[in-house]
Every structure is written in C-alpha cells, then in structure tokens.
Amino acid sequence: MLDILQARWRQGFRTVLLPVTQDAFPDRFRGRPIIDSTKCVDGCRACVDACPTGAITITAPAPATAPATATAPVSTSAPANRVTLDLGKCIFCPACVEACPTGAITYTRDHRLAARTRDDLRITNAEAPKIAALDAAMRKLLGRALRLRQVSAGGCNGCEAELVALGNVVFDMSRFGIQFVASPRHADGIVITGPVTHNMRQALIETYEATPAPRIVIAVGACAISQGAFASESGPVSGIPPEIPVDLFIPGCPPHPLTVLDGLLRMLGRNES
C-alpha cells in the first residue's frame, strides 16, 4: 500500500488545464490549415492533384465589381484562384503543403476544427470554422452531463483510441460531465467513427434508434464525416446514412483528443475555461 502511495506521489498531477494555446503542441503538429489564395499561381492545381482524398477544390474568383474582360489587366492583388479545403475530407497528410510551389497552404498548430454543419468545414482562408452551441432548450435538458454511446462503424482504431484517451488522467473529460456509457438506452447521443461499412450499417441504425430522443449525433474523424481515405464509388462503405442527422463534425485522422474535447465543449456552449 505504501509503495502504491509513493508511486502515486511520483506521478504528480497530469491533467491538462484548458484552454490550451498552440504552444501546447509541437512545432510539427498539423492542426488547422490556413489558405492564402492570393499566393496562388494562375492555373496551378498542384494541391488538388496531390490530395489523396479530393479535399481541395479550386474555383475562379467570383467576379468582383466588374467582370474581367480580356483587355482589362487582372489586378495583381486579385487572387487567380479561390482554394477551398474541406476539413471533413482532409486527413492532415502534408501532401498539399508539400506540393504547393508558393506556400499558399500552411498548417497552424490550432487544434480547434469542429463545426456544426458540413458546410462550415469548407474553409477558404485563415479563419477557424464557426461553431454554434446547441439551443437553450437542449442545453437545459442535458444539464451538466453528457452521456454518449460510441459506435465504431469501420473505424481503424485511430479515432477510437483517441476517444478512449479522453478518459485518461491527462484529458479527463469526465471533469466536464462527459462520459461514454455502455448502453444507447443510457445515452444522450452517439459518437460515430469509421466510414460506415456495409456490415455495420444496420447495427449503427439500430443503435441510433435505441437512443432515446432528443439525441445528439457526433461524427468523429475524416472517415465518419466523408469516408476519408476509404471513400470510393463502389467500395463496401457508404457513410452515415441520411436518416441519422449529424449535430457535430470533428475533423481529423484521427482528431487530437483536445480537438474532440474542444468540439464537445463548444457544442455544449461552455467556454473552454
């Protein structure tokens, strides 16, 4: 017993206090990418071609005040391209950053990536996706607790492992009243990981249906949001079925535990402090 207490003393206090800044992450950490389309070279599609998941699209700039004509020289400050990066598809491999000849795409160490709608994950500049809290009625219903049932539907155990890590002494999500529970009947919502394989589709739907309404659905990881690296026309995965509406999207492959925690807390309308 004494030995255990001694060992306990040596372990010290290890829980990460929120909010954290970018300095909590190492230099090479790939957090939220930022885009500066003004750096783009006309006609360049290097990032689009490099991206393994089709996360990047390029459109010509929207006509500003007057449509450009062949005779009017394009102003040098006007972007030749408008780059859109879909955080829901991004697996945070550095291929686009490496491919870009002018440094128009760079990573920050900002871990905050979550959004409430699919569209808010499509970023075009240096701003973080916006995210609104649940409405007041739902927040009142939840009180200070959030109980979640996790369903892995083809997840590689990367996302699952990070969700498990949220329970350890470092991330300790239970200090915010958030917990994973064994039964959907005890849950306020479900957390889905994986691209939803054909063989898990039915089990996912049944788990969702077994969760009492109103229920929250959270998609964690590129796979759950867009099928990530496994997206394919005719593969055995089909994504979260439309009858399961998603309330919170948390990008990453896998998302850092603090990315998940940040998304959950902001959905609950709680300041990270």
Next chain:
Amino acid sequence: MSAASRGTVRVRNGGVVALGALPPLEPDEFRAVCGVALTAGGRLVALPAFALGTDDGRDVFAVIANDDESELTVTRTRLARGAGFDALTPEFPEAQAFERELFEDHGIIPVGHPWLKPLRQAHLKTDAAQHTFFSVDGDGIHEVAVGPVHAGVIEPGHFRFQCAGEDVLHLEIHLGYQHRGAERLLVLGSPARRIAVAESIAGDTAVGHALAYAHVIESLAGVRPPLAAQTIRGLALELERVANHVGDLGALANDVAFLPAAAWFGRLRGEFLNLLMALSGNRYGRGLVVTGGVRFGLPSDMRQAFTAKLAETEADLRATAETLFSSPSVSSRFEQTGVVSDATAEDLGLVGVVARASHVARDARRDHPIGIYRFVHIPLALAETGDVMARAVVRWIEVQRSLTFLREQIAELAEGPLRTPSTAADSFAPDSLAVALIEGWRGEIAHVAATNGSGDLRGYKVVDPSFHNWFGLAMALRDNAISDFPLCNKSFNLSYAGHDL
C-alpha cells in the same frame, strides 16, 4: 532470389520475385510443395490470389517463411473460380483463415476444409444472424452472444460462447464488420491515397503498416531509402511498439481493477505518442513514412529533448511496472488465465507477443531483418507459461528493450538525406511480386504486391498479425470462465480493422 526445388523461388524479406522465373504449378503439385515446406519447419505468411485480368482465373501464391534461414519460399498455381486443391488446414491448422479467405474472395475451394465459412462477409450485405455458428449440444449447455456493438469504446466483432455454467467450451469469433475494401484501394488508389490507406489498415499500427507498404513499393521500384531514413523508421516503429505495449499494460491493470497502474500507464502511453507527434506531427506517426524514406528527421536539439523525455518517462514507467508486477492480487488474476500452450501456438501459426508468450521464438526483426534491423539487433523476449501474465511480461520486457534501442539509435543518429527523389518510387518492375515483413507491435505484418506486364499494380495482399492470432484467443478461452473473457481479450488486444481490411 535463389533457386530451390522446382516451381519455387526463395527470397529474403523485401525481395522481388520475377514471375517469369516462377511458372505456375498444377494445383496438386502446389499443394504438395506447400505441404513439404510447411512440414520442414516453414510457416505460412500469406496465401494471396490475384486476378489475371479479364478472365476468371487467379494466380494463387503461397509465401512460406523459413525462419531459421531468414528466407521466404514463394510458389504459385493458377485456378479458376470453383476449382481448388486439397485443403491444407486439416494437416496445418495455421492455414485455416487463409483458405477461408481464398474461398470467400475468389471462390477457390480448399477441399476438406473443416469450417469453410466466409471470414469477413465481404460480399454479402447480411447480418450475423443469418450465418451458421458452431454450437455445442447437451444438458446445461448455454450460448452467449456478444456484439457487434460492445459496451466499451472498441471496434465491432461478434463473439459466440458455448458454455457449461461459467466454463467456456468453445468460442467462435465472427468478424467482418470492419471490412472497408482496403486492398482494393491499395491497387487502384493514387500513390498518396495508397499510403494513407496503408496507415489506416489498423490505426494503432500506422507506422508498421506504412513501413510494410513502403518496403514492397520500394522493392518493386528498385529504390533504397537512405540510411538516416532507415534509422528514423526504426525509431518510429519502436515508439509505436512502446506506446501500445504500455497502453496494453494499463488496460490489463484496468481489467483486474488495479486502478493506480491503469491510470499511470494510460498517461505514460501518451508520452510516447507525444514523442511520435513531435517527430511526425501526428500522435500515431501518420505522415512520417513516404516511399523512398521519411518526411521528417531529428535535428540535434530534438534529439536532446527526446533523450531527456525518454529518461524521465522510463523512470516513471519502471516505478509503475514495479507496482503492477509486485501486486499479489494482480498475479492471482494474470497467472494461469487464458493459457495457450506452445503446441497450440505452433499449430495455429500465432505470431508476435502472443507467440513469444507461449515460448514460440519468432520475431521478424530477428528472423527476417530489414532496414535498420539488419544492422542493429534487439534481443527476443520469451516467456513460457502462455497465460495472461506471460503476455504482460513479454510486453514489459519488449518495452525495456525498445527503450534501449531508442536511446542508442537517437545518440548515434547519422545526419544525411531522408528520402530519395519523390517520383523515383512510382514506376515498378513488370511481372513481379514483392514481399515485406515488418514486426509490428502485435507481431508480423506481411504485405505482398504484384505487378502486371506493364508494371502496374495488379494485386495487393495485407496480412495483419491479428489475422493469425484471433483463433489463438478462441483457444485461450477454452476451459476458462466466461468472466475472464475481457482480461484474455485485452491480453491479445487484436485488431478488428486489421483483420477485416
């Protein structure tokens, strides 16, 4: 590549077989050659079938490891859907899952296979209930069915226990829920997509699978990564091993309700993931491995920081392990639980920690060294009892040996280029087959890739260590109390996604 008996070619790990030198044998002859190699101490590493283009035919390859000689024997036959050969399984149980896979994916019939049931339900959109399960009849026998959705935050699988009271007579493990079509994408995807898929075969083994992938591609392309890259790869693979082993020790402590060690190991696992993140930008080492080398190095300031962090963490780790292994309540739960005999481990062809815990001495780092392991040897860790305790002890020994490796290699790290020019690995030798074995933290990872006459990939086979080991878990449960299942399961900690692909 060396010539052996007719219809076989022998290569080293990472070797390439020119298929012109390996004419297909008749199915019966193929079966006989496999039988001879397996009887002579060989071990089945892979049994892939690759399509031949338009017609229905398949090239079936057997890759058999001769661990003592550090060589791999490759042989091939050609079969149409509906054709087959006498099953290897009755004589060599290690072939059971491989032959079920051939049957399910290619319609090839291993004649006389005792349990020829689809392995992954990859081509049926049906649920588990429609399948036949092994069942035991008799007075007082009852059946317990669990999954696919489990109580914890884990991957899906279905378990059927046949019990007499508390005792498990038989456990059938029914998988396939995680099938994502990974091998198909490894053939059809762009190079950037393929490595992303490889890293996602089993997310806790991103480095291990990325390395196996990189080695087969580099072999086919005739590319050799620079020495500094090989060392960095080894560092990442050992960091991955330590992180997972430490996490597993914590999970084992948790399952016997020894919570202090569970909490501390849980935190310590994170320290190693954080080192991987400092190296690669991702806690699981994603993005580090590229074909032809690695993306990131370790400049001297990082080397110092790594060395200091490792020293500090190792001291905490020792104190925690001491607490765990000196607790009588832990020993009484770990010992004699979930025993796998060495004979069973041999018969089933188990690999990795699980095999070594049953005194079966195999470790691809030693037996089939590749990359940095050709120059630096990590002593093999063995235990004898084959129980949960043995699997815990082997992990702990391996943690310590990997830490020694990390310390030494970080100190000696050579400066130098980290990768060959990026497109060098994009064109492949035509009509060839490459094999790479990597000892991941769970055990042997095998990747096999073949090209067609124009040098395009035509087939890709992945064998995760879990593929060999799931049946070991079923055997570990025999005559154990069903309430010990969670503990036994943790002591194996196999991958569902890695099995289902």
